[in-house]
Amino acid sequence: MSLDTAFAALSDPTRRAILARLALGETSVTDLAKPFAMSLPAVSKHLKVLERAGLIARGREAQWRPCRIEPRALKGIDDWLNHYRRFFDESFDRLDAYLQKLQAQDQTQDRDKARDEKRIEERSNGQPNAKNRKDPRNKPRRS
Numbered sequence: 204m205s206l207d208t209a210f211a212a213l214s215d216p217t218r219r220a221i222l223a224r225l226a227l228g229e230t231s232v233t234d235l236a237k238p239f240a241m242s243l244p245a246v247s248k249h250l251k252v253l254e255r256a257g258l259i260a261r262g263r264e265a266q267w268r269p270c271r272i273e274p275r276a277l278k279g280i281d282d283w284l285n286h287y288r289r290f291f292d293e294s295f296d297r298l299d300a301y302l303q304k305l306q307a308q309d310q311t312q313d314r315d316k317a318r319d320e321k322r323i324e325e326r327s328n329g330q331p332n333a334k335n336r337k338d339p340r341n342k343p344r345r346s
Contacts, residue, residue: 205256209280212256217241218249225259225272232261232268 212218221235236246250270253259257276262269 206280206283208256209258209276212252212258213280215249215252218253221246221249221253222258222272225270229269229271232270235270 213222217239220238224230224235224238232243232246232250235250236243239246250259250261254261258273259270260273262271
């Protein structure tokens, strides 16, 4: 089975809906066609695409044409996707660790700033700090 063929088959919402229905169990083409506003030949075309991709198998039992999902084909797709799922999970884990590091740095900076402000306040003991003191050189002259 080719992943290109499988993904091309899965690109259509009708075919994905058909697969979702077949995941519940084997059923006939007629039953598969019921929820869709399309003819039986149109549904059969969708089924042929799914069958060529190896995603479904169609059988023949007298007048009944059952369709069933092929789990092995979906397993191949799942294996391919798992590789990328692991990649993204690891990337998100690294991003999360980095964000936690940044948040810890911010908290440390905030704590240090609050501590420094408290020390300045304690040192001044209510006295005006250097910025607020009047410069003795700027005293007004008495006449």
